[in-house]
Structure formats: structure tokens, C-alpha cells
Amino acid sequence: AQSVAQPEDQVNVAEGNPLTVKCTYSVSGNPYLFWYVQYPNRGLQFLLKYITGDNLVKGSYGFEAEFNKSQTSFHLKKPSALVSDSALYFCAVRDYRGSYIPTFGRGTSLIVHP
């Protein structure tokens, strides 16, 4: 079975400060991990993914995520937040040996204050 947890419903950060949105996962094999962003009244958009290789993955809009196998985490980060980063962020995982269908977390609302 595969599962993913986003422990924070909401993250608040001031513009210009670094941000972190947390994600932990559980799979029986090796994970494929994804981050998606959803702006108001829009569908989800792909940000970045970890399949294999470097533990630090760089994605769109200056976001990056670090894969930590020992902590089973894949936290999303950005060095300097923008007000326009305010959105709903979803982490997703699938076990590379299992179904090709990913499991999504409940989402974390990121609010960046001016």
C-alpha cells in the first residue's frame, strides 16, 4: 500500500522569507514523488518530481524539493517566497513496483503575506 501525509493544512510565511511545505510518504518499494500546485479556480499544475538520482530536485517557479529516504520525506522548499506563490500544494507518491496510479495528499494551503 502507498500513502502520503501533508501534516500542515496551512503554512503562513512573509514575502521574501524561505518557505517549506512538508510531505511524508509510505511505500513498500522505492517511491516516485511529485509536487503539484493549484491556483484558485484552476486545475493542478505539475511542479517537480523525484524518480531517481540527486536527492535535491529543482522544479518550476524556483521551487525545489529534497528527497530524504531515511525520514521518508519530500519537503517542498523555496528560498524566497512571493505573494504569487500563495496557492494549494499537493504532494503525491506511487510505489514504482505497484499500480501506476499515484496517491495524493490532502493538500497544504500556502499563504504568503506582503
Add this chain to the structure above:
Amino acid sequence: NAGVTQTPKFRILKIGQSMTLQCTQDMNHNYMYWYRQDPGMGLKLIYYSVGAGITDKGEVPNGYNVSRSTTEDFPLRLELAAPSQTSVYFCASSYLRDVQETQYFGPGTRLLVL
């Protein structure tokens, strides 16, 4: 490419009515998915398809039906609408080619059942 398109954008149904949510993708993707998104609950998979003529149930299939007669189209049918089906519905597609499996989402259909 238009990507993934969904119609209608918004619909109000009376209890017991039926309707079809349309989804079309022009990327020649083999996998297609239907999700519903409820506040604070993340994305729940309703049905998915791995190719024309092949569909399978997801996490919350009750009250819905799907068909996949072509690669491009994946309509979702609600036969007897219930208030519990009030939600935002997203269609997505992906192309399973090695590890290139990013999902592409449509803009969503907002459904209100009264």
C-alpha cells in the same frame, strides 16, 4: 495543444437528475483519470483508464460510471445525482513511458446538487 479540456465549467443539478461530465485530451495519453476534490479532503480518485476500452474503479466509484471508447475522450456519468456528489471534478491524463508520468489536469467542473 489544448491539453485536457473539461465541459461544463459549472452545473447545478436537482436530486435524481443525471448528467455527463466531458473530458478530452489531445496529447495521445494512454492513462486518464477522474478525481473529485472536496474542501480539506484532497483528491479522491473516482475511476481511471489505462487505454481505450479499459476502465477501472478508484477509491470512490459509487454513483458514477465511465467509458473510454477512444484515446481522447473519457466521460464521467452521474446517473442519479445526490447532494453528496456536490464537488469539483477534475479530469487528468498521463503517458506512461518509462518514468515520464506527469499528470496533466483539466480546469475542473464545479457541480452543485440541490
